[in-house]
Amino acid sequence: MTFDFPHARELMVEQQIRPWDVLDIKVLDVLARLPREEFVPAAHRKLAYADVELPLGQGQKMMKPVIEGRTLQALDLQPGDEVLEIGTGSGFLTACVAALARDVLSLEIDPELAASARANLDRTGLGNNARVEVADALAWQTERRFDVIVVTGAVDQVPSQFASWLRPGGRLFVIHGRSPAMEGLLIQADGSSESLFETDIDYLRGAAPAPQFHL
Template identity: 75%
Template sequence: MTIDYSHAREMMVEQQVRPWDVLDLRVLDVLARLPREAFVAESHKALAYADIELPLGHGQKMMKPVVEGRMLQALDLQPGDEVLEIGTGSGFISACLGELAREVLSLEIQPELAERARANLDAAKLGSNVRIEVADALQWQTQRHFDAICITGAVDTVPAHILKWLRPGGRLFVIQGRSPVMEAALIKADGSVQSLFETDIDYLLGAAPAPQFQL
């Protein structure tokens, strides 16, 4: 059976993403154009536009389209922005960020995922302004500052050093807390926090809460 990905993409935007209060036309346009199926495993291509998380290997998953849409909208990216993505995964969000901003640096802790994401971007002829580095963001150090940062895995608490990478006026999208109810939030460089929605996703490697021992 041949799948009409263009139609599936349109249905994803109209039936999943837009009804979940994603109304930014630039974000909707990107999600309606970019071939999400090019960033998932061959065995999951038929599910590329379903309202589910998809496995990427190494225990990592691709976010649901609705969460991706809300994240991209919250970041309110401008054409001149420099963006840091923590957790490259499949490279799909990297591609979306690259379409909305000037430059994207994406950190991926798993070398195999980083390599595959770069191959996905190149095959889709996307991400010419996206650079992928193999690094653990919890240990990574830089003198650079960014207009926007997004963390694609949950954290128990937001690492303070990541907030220091924001420029004045910058913003960080993060999903924090404990399963099964986590809070997606936008944290501004001035310290203000905007609560966005509740969800539940896997933790960024190394960012899970310490185990609680019961007596």
């Protein structure tokens, strides 16, 4: 018996995404259309629409669908936006962002994950306007500026260079803080910020808090 992915996708949107206050029609439409199962490792495909994080290998995980939905809604992507994504992972959020914006540059520190994400995007025919680059965002340098930056792993402290890559009027979404009490934060190019929701996800590699030693 074949698994009914379209039905599972519909249930995900109606029973997980909407109830978590994701009401942006553009975001709901993208999540209802894009085949998330194509971005999930084969062993976990039947869990593609479950309310769980999924292992991607290399010690990394795919965010829960509700976090992806809240993230996309926070970005308020416009058709002309140029986006920097920090942490490609499976490439699924990359595909969602690419469907809503003009251009996406996605940085992935792990070469194997970067190659897998690119293969996922190519196989599905999604993300033709997305480029995946192997890079450590904490050491990366660029003269380019972006309308939107989205960070898919948590940070203990928001690196100052992230906001410096924004264009005037741009916005940066990042999950910030100490586990288990982290917050989704939207930072504007002018330095103002807004706390959007609480969550708890894995840290971006190199962005975890320094170990605390207690006598």
